Amino acid sequence: MSKKYVYLFKEANGSQRELLGGKGANLAEMTNLGMPVPQGFTVSTEACTRFYEDGEKIGDDILAQIDEKLKESEDIVGKKFGDVANPLLVSVRSGARASMPGMMDTILNLGLNDQVVEGLIKLTGNDRFVYDSYRRFVQMFSDVVMGVSKSEFEKIIDKMKEEKGVVLDTDLDANDLKKLTEMFKAHYKNVQGEEFPQDPHTQLIKAVQAVFRSWNTERAIEYRRMNDIPSSWGTAVNVQAMVFGNMGETSGTGVAFTRNPSTGENKLYGEFLMNAQGEDVVAGIRTPLPISQLESVMPEVYAQFVEIANKLENHYRDMQDMEFTIERGKLYMLQTRNGKRTAQAALKVAVDLVKEGMITKEEAILKVEAKQLDSLLHPTFDLAALKAADPIATGLPASPGAAAGHAYFTAAAAVQAAKTHPVILVRLETSPEDIKGMVASRGILTARGGMTSHAAVVARGMGTCCVAGVGDLTVNEEEKTFVIKGKTYKEGDCISLDGSTGNVYEGMINTVEAELTGDFGEFMGWADDVRVLKVRANADTPEDAAAALKFGAEGIGLCRTEHMFFGGDRITAMREMIVAKTVEQRKSALDKILPMQRSDFEGMFKAMEGNAVTIRLLDPPLHEFIPHTDEEIKILSQESGICESALKDAVVSLHEFNPMLGHRGCRLAVTYPEIAEMQATAIIQAAINVNKDGMNIVPEIMIPLVGEIKELAFVKQLVVKTADMLIEEAGVDMKYMVGTMIEIPRAALTADEIAKEAEFFSFGTNDLTQMTFGFSRDDAGKFLSDYYAHSIYESDPFARLDQTGVGKLVDMACKLGRATRPDIKLGICGEHGGDPSSVEFCHKTGLSYVSCSPFRVPIARLAAAQAAVKFPR
């Protein structure tokens, strides 16, 4: 017997998310809970996988099961697919394991054709509704299944409205809509070269195929990559009996959240439109009413909905995002899912649910997406600056935060402009094609759409500020202008948005960092109680170190010293050192740098208030410190007094074919031991000085780019000799540690040897990733997009630690290192330290700490806590 690929809603349940997708599993669960769900069936994600395995074909066995379940659905619903007398219409929706809002395509009213339409008119007596449904279906099917551009259909509608002199779709009557349908079908034939398909069964199978295909559209792949969703999951297809919100004034449709997804307030939140289909609400084409007003429109339906909403939240123990339709006064639930929410709302909901006794603290920790915290750290407007500004317009506060930037009207223009200056994306409304432009922008402004419009949902998910549905805003995308209250603004003009109030301002308003208090503090306290991994920050200045401390960092995991060579006099001394011909000349240049480095380290130690500080010795190749063009060299020579030919010689002799694989890291210390000696002197003297003031700093000196035990031993003895001499001279009892970066594959492979000399390992996963993959971050951009397009790589290995390859080396190095030195301190200081999935890996591998940029410390703290809840150790 063939494997089961198709499930009636009533045959399944909410635990089958992987098989049936989130939507399918929840439809089954709601059915089991006895809620009013239009019945139907789900084609499983395994069928999607088969579809691709079979060369983008649906297998005969699966086709047979679809037929069978369609028949069973007909029996349940009491209607018949393609039957003129009593026709069953269906919606066909995608539904993956993870929610991918707006990314997958939906088809409504499937099953309509020229005959069924006649029957349906007889049945409902509502020819306007029937032709409205038919023209929608023709458009959606043409667009989603056959790839006929939606905008052409919109133009046909606009032209008809213009000819009739009306504004709203609802102003078109049945005859208009019938004519429209004929025009749509004609357009279809014109483009496709064949009639619009009239066989409902053909329509259904083509629609299912289209959903499967939509799993691999460019934008779906892009979304998955941004959200770490594997392409192997596939999508399910939900085929569900249609109910109609557009059957007249006792019909309607809406979406609602059990709590406010923007603030977390425990109050039903949402909007609805009477006489409309769901797409009207989601796409934001008409501006809907707040859900609370449904009470006065249809009190009984409202009461029933509130009851169902409460029941669902209690059942799922989380805030729910629901879609519903009212057909001729009867409520139907079309979907429920855990609601997307802002970081602020996520915190409040999590804390409230604990206080309401609904969930434990550990569960609460899992309810806030760590990455989202980022948005809490985003700027708000400087209050003083804000007071001086008057809003030029106000819209819906669709996604909190504040942003100022230059206006651009297309995603492409925004992406391009964002390379050089802050950008606000201004659109009539956004669509999934705009994703890249939205990612690149500081803020998003739309003329149309509500709180659940595409712009609003996506912006909240990304933590980007968004003001939506600004009625006073007219956008002319072709002319690249927008008009507010008679004033025209051009591309590049500056505006500011407050996503928390919905206000729009002219010009650039200064922004300030957010304060982290209230729910944040309480919630993060729970996270800190639970987590095992320590969280440190990468910081090179006392200011960064102070910020890191504020964000909860427990030490500095990586203090890069190269930046300390750049300021003012230092860079001149550094360049003197580089062009030096003898050890003595080099030492004399280094002597000038020493007091400055010492005072840098004193500043760092003081700022960290006694917390651990890991200092990395000079890492970049020396050519990074000197200019390269003749012009720059000439100027430098005049300014510094270093002779031009010496500078040019240095440029030539320091040239490298592959700087990433060149003379840098501890290789510098092998060639120029005096650099390491100077740095060790500065570090130890700084610690001695600071400890005199009552601190107890134990500096951790980190030797970078080690690939061989003897190399580490050589540089370590330079450091130890220098340090021990200084400590003895000072007559103090001070400890210090010497460790190494593990960032070269050979170091990981020989970590048992390396650990004989290293008191700690810090995984430099940026370089380790480059060398393990054999491509550099600077160059990989040119081909990685092709790799994403072919699903060869699904996420950027520089953003998300590659656990299969790089992770294997990390794991190996940890085991080997501990075998030699059981108490070895193990940390990570690549940019992965602030990426939640990488933090989880670090927890599972048993590292001591992760270190990331100060800004990402809260994310790392939460991700560490979530890892500890999921994988107790």
Place this chain on the structure above:
Amino acid sequence: MSKKYVYLFKEANGSQRELLGGKGANLAEMTNLGMPVPQGFTVSTEACTRFYEDGEKIGDDILAQIDEKLKESEDIVGKKFGDVANPLLVSVRSGARASMPGMMDTILNLGLNDQVVEGLIKLTGNDRFVYDSYRRFVQMFSDVVMGVSKSEFEKIIDKMKEEKGVVLDTDLDANDLKKLTEMFKAHYKNVQGEEFPQDPHTQLIKAVQAVFRSWNTERAIEYRRMNDIPSSWGTAVNVQAMVFGNMGETSGTGVAFTRNPSTGENKLYGEFLMNAQGEDVVAGIRTPLPISQLESVMPEVYAQFVEIANKLENHYRDMQDMEFTIERGKLYMLQTRNGKRTAQAALKVAVDLVKEGMITKEEAILKVEAKQLDSLLHPTFDLAALKAADPIATGLPASPGAAAGHAYFTAAAAVQAAKTHPVILVRLETSPEDIKGMVASRGILTARGGMTSHAAVVARGMGTCCVAGVGDLTVNEEEKTFVIKGKTYKEGDCISLDGSTGNVYEGMINTVEAELTGDFGEFMGWADDVRVLKVRANADTPEDAAAALKFGAEGIGLCRTEHMFFGGDRITAMREMIVAKTVEQRKSALDKILPMQRSDFEGMFKAMEGNAVTIRLLDPPLHEFIPHTDEEIKILSQESGICESALKDAVVSLHEFNPMLGHRGCRLAVTYPEIAEMQATAIIQAAINVNKDGMNIVPEIMIPLVGEIKELAFVKQLVVKTADMLIEEAGVDMKYMVGTMIEIPRAALTADEIAKEAEFFSFGTNDLTQMTFGFSRDDAGKFLSDYYAHSIYESDPFARLDQTGVGKLVDMACKLGRATRPDIKLGICGEHGGDPSSVEFCHKTGLSYVSCSPFRVPIARLAAAQAAVKFPR
């Protein structure tokens, strides 16, 4: 009780090579065999290791043991160290586990001082001998122990000889030598600021320290690196009672081989000098007599020596290299060791020893150093050209082979000049400081020295042609000229050397490759019988393939296709492809290349006569195919008709920060699938065409730079689709294989996955080494010399496979690959494939084959056989 660090010769034996060094162990062994060996003791290699561990100090326990063994030696010899009446003089010689000729320092006549000299004169009645010994000792001690330049002493001698109007040292009388000694001591005091040490015990300890220190001189480190000797071995020190070859006309000294080290002929071979110390023979300052003439000079001593020589060869079952001294008619053996020999001699000796029944074929295989075979493949003169040439001079045929080049007079000048043209190094005599210059030269010509002079020994070891001891040659190193029979030659003038006849020619004589026959064929047949590893060659042209086949290659392990894109029309088509903006343009350019590639592959397949051919798809980044300067672009544009701006755009868009980590290898095929398709088409069509002629080619298509299974799968399906279609179209039954390079660490780490798609692995150890170490070959040159100087790396990881790191990845990949696909074919095609120690590693790891340049195929065959003998699998 303290560990034993010092051994009397009679307390030890020949098996203690690791502890006592080769010289010490053999002195012990000869003592045990009852041979006339001046007695003494050996300070062990462990004492050397202790010396460095203790910060270049000899521990008190070791000093005490030296004292003790010195006393016991006094009792054995019947003389007393420092005793005026009956003084013991000693030689102090280094002796490492492996022979390091000329690299370590020796001191003779130690124990002499102003008082002992007086006593010794009384004892011997030979004041000339005593002062000759004393002045030699002062000079050697000053040079070796205290670093006082030898040449200053030489100048003092030369000045005295000039004043006396004599030519030879032997023309100086006792008084002269006494005066010379005083002048030497005065010079010592002048330079050192203190008297020449008179206490024999101080002399001894300083000498032992100096031997230990000489283990880490730059030239010793350089020699070890060239010969793969670990620095951890250390050297032993041999302290041996002096016997004197310079005690008059019944004394003498010599060196001899049991067989001819140049040809292998089974006949005692060597030379001796009467009334001389050993250094006179080795340094080649006086030209010695053939050993056979000793028979007429001292028949009894000669007979005794022949007997000992036979006994030693039978005992060690190998050709021996012996040093002896005759003191007043009595023979003493000072050293024996397995003799260094030319490759030709090594082959003959090995084959003869088997035929004489002394050793087995397996033992014979181990007796020829694989690397040495290289020299057999070196050129000889073109006979026709040679007939037309008359030699301008003739010297000793010190190391066989032929060479033509430009004359240079210092090592440094030779190294510099060798970068651009062939070089002959011309020296009065060579010394260890000249090593780098000798390595860089095609041939070596010296005015002084015999067959066992420094120049001869080193040149034979390196397989470099050498003519030594040319009496007619006067070299003026300062003026950079040499004179032969009145004609002056300048730096840069061309000469030719025949190291097999000793002839020197004016101008450049053409050279031709050697024929490999006779002993070579027989011996290599034994090697082929024994080895398990297959040997393939890296070859890109039918000519190279034919050469590889001649050298015994069993297939092509790596055919790089990029060279096929360079010739004539191809490069223009290639450039058209690179600047193409559309897939169609690119395909049309590739269509032009296809027939040329196809015919290349047909040529390769035919040349290999049915043996396996592995073809790698295009590997280098595309920017390697276009010029980069404005000038070059302009010319190219005019020649090719490709517009200048398109070329410039390509240069800009193809620029990479780290080309090694950039857009190359299979990454090109992911971005431009049509390139891989064209190459697959060319390969398969070529195979189909050649197979029509009755061959049965199974092409092995190799996808480079893979790091991820999906990447390989993507490129593989391009190849398979293309190949299967062509095979079906042709209606033939042809097989082909698709495999991958393992050259990226991630590929090795995930080899179990990769093996699901790859039918074979070929380890690209060049890239794998770069990425595992994190440095590129092109850039590492700048700092690797510092690494060698600090003994961090001891050999070039690009020449000798790093077994610790890179080898671990190779081993891991083999195990993982076999776990998935037990019959997977495993090979190596990096340059390591021709390095004996790396071949041994490949054997031990269980690879199927190694692939190297055609020239190195015999080396790999022998190395594989040696590995099979040493590590049966």
